[in-house]
Amino acid sequence: METVFVLSALKLVGYGLGVIGAGIGIGIACYGCCTASARQPELAGRLFTNFIIGAALVEALGLIGFVMSFLV
Amino acid sequence: MNPLDALKEEIPHLKASFDSAFLVGEGGIGLTQYVFWMFICLALTLIVVLVAAHKLKPVPSNKFVNMVEYGYDLVRGGVAKDAIGHGYKRHVPFLASIFFFILISNFVGLIPGCKTPTGSISVTWALAIVSFVYFNYWGVKAHGGLGYLKSFCPSGLPIVLVPIVWFLELVSACLRALTLAVRLYANMFAGHMVLGIFALLTSLFISYAINNTDLMYALPAVGWVLFLVAMYALEVLVAFLQAYVFTILSAVYISLATSEH
Numbered sequence A: 001m002e003t004v005f006v007l008s009a010l011k012l013v014g015y016g017l018g019v020i021g022a023g024i025g026i027g028i029a030c031y032g033c034c035t036a037s038a039r040q041p042e043l044a045g046r047l048f049t050n051f052i053i054g055a056a057l058v059e060a061l062g063l064i065g066f067v068m069s070f071l072v
Numbered sequence B: 001m002n003p004l005d006a007l008k009e010e011i012p013h014l015k016a017s018f019d020s021a022f023l024v025g026e027g028g029i030g031l032t033q034y035v036f037w038m039f040i041c042l043a044l045t046l047i048v049v050l051v052a053a054h055k056l057k058p059v060p061s062n063k064f065v066n067m068v069e070y071g072y073d074l075v076r077g078g079v080a081k082d083a084i085g086h087g088y089k090r091h092v093p094f095l096a097s098i099f100f101f102i103l104i105s106n107f108v109g110l111i112p113g114c115k116t117p118t119g120s121i122s123v124t125w126a127l128a129i130v131s132f133v134y135f136n137y138w139g140v141k142a143h144g145g146l147g148y149l150k151s152f153c154p155s156g157l158p159i160v161l162v163p164i165v166w167f168l169e170l171v172s173a174c175l176r177a178l179t180l181a182v183r184l185y186a187n188m189f190a191g192h193m194v195l196g197i198f199a200l201l202t203s204l205f206i207s208y209a210i211n212n213t214d215l216m217y218a219l220p221a222v223g224w225v226l227f228l229v230a231m232y233a234l235e236v237l238v239a240f241l242q243a244y245v246f247t248i249l250s251a252v253y254i255s256l257a258t259s260e261h
Helices: A002-039 A041-071 B003-017 B033-054 B063-084 B088-112 B123-143 B145-150 B160-212 B215-258
Strands: B022-024
Touching: A002 A041, A041 B063, A041 B123, A041 B160, A041 B215, B003 B160, B033 B063, B033 B088, B033 B123, B063 B088, B063 B215, B088 B123, B088 B160, B123 B145, B123 B160, B123 B215, B160 B215
Parallel strands: none
Antiparallel strands: none
């Protein structure tokens, strides 16, 4: 019982640690998108598309961690 | 029993309701709930697109046709033209069909009582493999078999680095199918899990308040309902965004595979 509890708790801790990276990544991407579109509002549409692509690629890593925490 | 303790016992049931249970047949061959809803979404997609195409006019006056046309224009102008560039027109049918199918699947799942087909890893794997095969096919068509394999490595590298970079690019190209599948699945699954937990909490707190005639326990339920509505709004956004992301990533992969390095 004790080991099962520790294992499931460790899974959550590991997932939380993994998400730190994805969070920082999306934060930096959003920061770049905001500052760039403030400087050049006419490019905002294309910048937003690129931001979505980058955020999706970063997010995939976080989500793989999420799925792993269920599977393992 | 305290509603928070009751939640712990309810969560395995909630999790089990997301497993692909058989509606018809059992064992190896049958119809699972996700496949059943996938067929419904497929039929819906066909009906929506065919009806809109039937009523197409140079100046649309019908709101429904206008909506479908806006979605098509988003895929054509916003996704295919921007991401692929030259020669984007032949990829628009593929991208548009993927976009509409995923969009309708995601939205069908938001209706209470329905299941989203994209909340099952098997369905998203199938979609991702379709996309994977498609962009590899066009890559081979553009460069030839050997040329396509060579085109993974950008030109102008020192000769020592070429095998390493080539191998890394090959691995990342193979991982594209995995990430496409897992992203869509995990977003849908996690979103519906959160919605389910908030709905469960609401019902548990209300039933506890009624059973024990303790009004203090009904107050948190109001908060849970508000959370539920807020998450629902977020899920509507995510449902659209994931369909958009899947389409635009497919378009980017196609452009990477077919472009001249």
